[in-house]
Amino acid sequence: MLSRYQERVDDWAAFVDASRRPLPQVVWANPLRGEVEETARRLREICPEVAPLHWMPNAWRLPVGARLGNAQLYKFGRVHSQEEAALWAVSALDVTPGDRVLDLCAAPGNKTAQIAVALQNRGMVWANERKAGRMASLRFNLERLGVLCAAVSRGDGVQLTSDTPFDSVLVDAPCTCEGTTRKHGIEARDPASRRASLTQIQVALLRNAVRRVRPGGVVVYATCTYAPEENEAVVNAVRDPIVVEPIALPETLQTTPGWTEWSGATYRDDLKNAVRIWPHHNDTGGFFVARIRRV
Amino acid sequence: MSDPAQWQIVAPDALIAFVAERYGFTLELTGYHLWQRGASQWIASEGVHGFSEQVEAVGIRVSRRPPPRTQLSTAFIRRFCHQATVDVCHLAGDDATAYLQGRSLERPAEEAGERIVFIDGEPVGRGRLRDGLLHCELPKAYRIR
Numbered sequence: 001m002l003s004r005y006q007e008r009v010d011d012w013a014a015f016v017d018a019s020r021r022p023l024p025q026v027v028w029a030n031p032l033r034g035e036v037e038e039t040a041r042r043l044r045e046i047c048p049e050v051a052p053l054h055w056m057p058n059a060w061r062l063p064v065g066a067r068l069g070n071a072q073l074y075k076f077g078r079v080h081s082q083e084e085a086a087l088w089a090v091s092a093l094d095v096t097p098g099d100r101v102l103d104l105c106a107a108p109g110n111k112t113a114q115i116a117v118a119l120q121n122r123g124m125v126w127a128n129e130r131k132a133g134r135m136a137s138l139r140f141n142l143e144r145l146g147v148l149c150a151a152v153s154r155g156d157g158v159q160l161t162s163d164t165p166f167d168s169v170l171v172d173a174p175c176t177c178e179g180t181t182r183k184h185g186i187e188a189r190d191p192a193s194r195r196a197s198l199t200q201i202q203v204a205l206l207r208n209a210v211r212r213v214r215p216g217g218v219v220v221y222a223t224c225t226y227a228p229e230e231n232e233a234v235v236n237a238v239r240d241p242i243v244v245e246p247i248a249l250p251e252t253l254q255t256t257p258g259w260t261e262w263s264g265a266t267y268r269d270d271l272k273n274a275v276r277i278w279p280h281h282n283d284t285g286g287f288f289v290a291r292i293r294r295v
Numbered sequence: 296m297s298d299p300a301q302w303q304i305v306a307p308d309a310l311i312a313f314v315a316e317r318y319g320f321t322l323e324l325t326g327y328h329l330w331q332r333g334a335s336q337w338i339a340s341e342g343v344h345g346f347s348e349q350v351e352a353v354g355i356r357v358s359r360r361p362p363p364r365t366q367l368s369t370a371f372i373r374r375f376c377h378q379a380t381v382d383v384c385h386l387a388g389d390d391a392t393a394y395l396q397g398r399s400l401e402r403p404a405e406e407a408g409e410r411i412v413f414i415d416g417e418p419v420g421r422g423r424l425r426d427g428l429l430h431c432e433l434p435k436a437y438r439i440r
Contacts, residue, residue: 070439072395076373076417098342122326123342126350139352140436143370146355148327149340153349164345 002178005226008259011280018280023182026084027068028059031117032146033077042073055250056087077144082110085179085277085287089222090114090170092247092291097122099167104157104209107134109141111172116147128153128160158204165214173202175223175230179286182279195229202234210240210294218245219292224285228262231288232274236267241295244270254281258290301348305331313362318411319381327354335359338371366409369420369437376411376418384410384422384429391415394422394431397438403427 002019009015027043027050029036036058043050043060047068050060061084068074068081090111095101095118103112106127115125127150129138135154142150153160157171176194202223209219219242223230235244235258249255258274260267274290307329311322328344330337330353339354346353355374358365367376384402386394391414393400405424412422412429421432431438 072439075395075437075439076419100342100345119342121340124340124344124346126346128349135351142352143355144437146370146374148338148354148374149343150352150354151339151343151346151350152352153347154351155349160347160349162345162347 002181002226009278010256014280015278018278018283019181021182022064023083023285024064024283025062025067025081026053026059026087027062027074027079027081028056028087030077030080030113030145031058032121039073039078043079046071046073053084053087055253059087075144077146080110080113080141080145082114083180083224083285084282085284086110086172086222086224087114088250088253089172089220089287089289090118092220092289093118093168093170093218095119095168099123100164101125102160102162102166102169102209102212103127104160104169104171104205105129105173106152107131107138109138109145109147111170112138112142112150113145113147115170116142116145116149119149121147121149124149124151126151126153126162126166128155128157130154130156158201158208160208160212162212166212166217167214168218168220169209169213171205171209171219171221173205173221173223173230173234174198175202175225176227177224178226179224179277179279179288182285195227199229199234202230203237206234206238207240210238210242210292213294215294217294219294221290221292223288225288226276226286228259228267231276231290232259232262232267232271233265235271235274235290235292238292243293243295244268244273245291245293246273247275247289247291249275253277258288302330302332302346302350302353304328305336309362310336310357310365313365314367314376317382318376318379320376320378322375329357330354331361334361336361336365338375367411367421369434372411372418372420379411379418382408382410383413384424385413387414392439394429395419395433395439397431397433397435399431400429401427402429405429
């Protein structure tokens with residue numbers, strides 16, 4: 001399934017090995033629910049083996065197999081669990097308190113909550129989700145985490161409109177999830193059969209996101225897949241005037257640039273500013289992020 | 296786009312009066328708006344506005360019914376009711392764990408009625424005293440196993 005990327009990956013054996021290993025769970029301290037220092041103290045009490053992330057403050061890796069879902073710390077919203085590779089997509093949005101932010105594909109609310117933290121619960125994050133079956137988890141997570149600045153809607157993100165433009169928009173697009181093999185198994189899925197229909201949706205979502213953001217505003221397009229058809233090609237398909245900007249990355253986070261060509265197709269040159277995360281580089285899942293500014 | 300008719304910002308006076316009478320403290324809602332849609336009331340940051348009819352939740356639900364038939368939600372209690380002093384119940388140790396697991400606790404000497412339950416100084420949710428038992432009213436998703 002993933003062998004189509006072999007020539008592009010620097011260390012294929014390491015990539016395959018990492019893709020098969022269990023994924024460590026990561027939790028971050030939620031300042032909306034209490035002082036992070038106190039949360040850190042309580043976390044170390046119940047799980048002394050937690051290891052701080054080297055590239056993000058107030059976030060920790062749990063030992064493999066450890067789970068906090070039943071802990072009071074989790075139920076009270078003082079910590080939240082999230083995939084490590086996905087954690088920093090929100091920081092690419094440059095959210096400041098008071099902003100209006102749109103999270104176009106929000107469930108289960110992990111990144112929505114991160115946005116609310118960046119907003120310090122001031123301003124608004126509009127959290128939209130298409131699937132009715134995912135609304136309950138989205139609303140529960142936001143409630144549990146003490147998010148007071150969210151408006152939650154159910155609807156097709158392709159159709160979402162707003163009279164007031166947004167300062168930034170996050171598109172955490174539905175995808176073939178190739179980067180989640182550490183959770184779902186390396187042979188579990190056949191992405192090719194779903195790719196064509198997903199690509200259409202991804203392009204439509206990103207185009208709408210660019211139209212919803214104010215001129216000069218930022219759209220972050222993110223997926224957890226490796227397929228350039230779902231990543232660089234989607235960004236390349238945006239017709240509106242945009243620039244793909246470099247992303248300020250933590251020094252200790254290893255990434256590779258976005259691709260500007262694949263399988264005979266060439267993409268816009270600034271897609272080299274997009275970022276790919278590979279599981280063997282940072283012991284995470286796989287991820288793709290592009291930071292797009294509407295000109 | 297103006298805020299739709301089904302979502303309305305309402306004055307919080309009735310809610311503030313209800314909380315003061317029932318739980319003995321003054322709600323501090325500076326920086327928030329109280330929204331109502333149908334019978335449900337919601338509390339959200341002032342910056343939340345200009346959304347479409349598709350929106351089904353804003354901020355935190357306060358209650359499914361306005362005062363005087365208000366039952367404060369777990370999320371609202373956890374965020375806004377730290378100062379409650381009347382109709383409260385403080386739990387610790389095994390009792391606290393039992394409550395968080397959704398189990399009922401014997402309280403033969405206490406008067407029937409609704410309580411805000413505190414654990415370690417933090418408001419955690421509602422309980423209902425009836426026939427000498429404190430019944431946990433935490434939604435299942437908030438309970439521990």
